Amino acid sequence: MRAGAALLACLWLASCAAPPPPAGGGIVSMNPCADAMLLALVPPARIAAISHYSQRPDSTSIPLDVARRFRGTSGTAEEVIGMKPDLVIASSFTPPSTREAFARARLNALYLDIPASIDASKAQVTALAAAVGAPARGAALNARIDAAIAATGWRGPKASALLWIGGNLVNGSQTLLDDMMVRTGFANQAAHYGLAHTGQLPMEQVIADPPRVMLVPEGAGHDSDSRAAALRQRAIAETGLPVLQAQFPRHLVNCGGPVIPAAMTRLAALRRSVR
Template sequence: MPRPTTTGLLLLLAIGLAAIPAAAKPQRIVSLNLCADALVLRLADRADVQSVTWLARNPDNSVVAAEAATVPVNHGLAEEVAALRPDLVVVGAFTARTTVALLRRLGLPILELDVPDTIDGIRAQTRRVAAALGQVERGEGMVAAMDARLAAIRPPASHPLAVVLRPNGFTAGRGSLVDEILARAGARNLAAEQGLENYGQIPLETVALAGVRLLILNQAENRDPSLGEALLDHPILAALPDLRLVRVPSRLWTCAGPEVADAAALIAAAARQAEGAGP
């Protein structure tokens, strides 16, 4: 007997999905995006979450690794998602387009998230997801908690010059969420002052000559080194006596979510220490 094709399997699943009644509040939610995982797991009732991405269990990049440990995971395949008979699939702007297109063809409800580049955008997206999940009150609570953490930040008086260096020398300039995070932390952004828009690269010579006080790395303490970060061992950086390294775990700002408040607080604390004002 011949094995059914992928198209045949999807057709059978579509027939089954058509029999699922629409619900005012989704009760079979699947997430196909790491950043969506964080919102879904914190806003939805656990019983309503059918699956999140396998990335959600990685504590280096996920803020919900503990919550995801007991949730089934997926690898973004249309067949495995459709088999869960979801009544809402949350995807990101860069989620595999073939998968998203197939799920749309099946008539599945899709909530597609963009990538906020401002804190206002984070507020709006949190509320949008909360509304889609039927959890408006929880969404407001999450926004209020982020705003409280932002309000509690004590920026330094001197506003030290800072630069964020990611693997291969990439940094963030004007118009980026990182630039707003640095401003909230009370630090000046070298890349923005150099005229860089959004994201790009900055020469180490520029960093060395500008008098940067804070070199912010997108990594946690005690992380294994990588070739992409080899430039951070360059002698030109080691020769800067007043340079303070600040390590911000990727999970705090890989996604544009409420955790950026914690990233800003961490940078602000390092900035105060750099000016000798204490922790």
């Protein structure tokens, strides 16, 4: 895991020498997952700004020191239009009023959804790479994802697991994380409970039908996360449940694309530790 994380950091850092903020043109990203993909696809000088989410420890998928070398956007249409970018990358849930403002300003905008699987994430990489004129880099990134799948695939019995995102929020079925968990040897206990996507999960349900493993946030940085984790740990200790708790880095939860290899490497290592 350390070698994989170091390689990923090197890739980011190699492409992220601090660029001067462009006076106009370039790419503006309002999407934190697009931020991570852009750093793997284009030279830093082409990036006029990234989303403010990537400059916060609880929502970034890239190293904070790298993210803070770029201008961060507050997410308003007025700010983005004023930057006169060549391309805006936003999320599929961008408000209609913002979309209309971009259209009136004749901005070229790409709206990305939340991929629910590795294949969907790879398709998103391909689409973004085409939009920024870097198809070869997109293909190379997808090749790294394929290599991670091949290296971390699990063929034995699966261990039931819950992956907590923060507080009492847990990852359910029909998500990219669910796909990665299943491929690396885990059975998503939240899916067993009937939870799709993400949602709040009461501790009483966990105690009544516990998983073998609970993957808890590492480096989340919120008091509510710490309190929730402490309550779970206390409940497990007092009930004597045979539940293994392991840390899963918070920055591996948010996005796909270049995050997938590191996330799958960590999940595979955790699965191998379960007896």
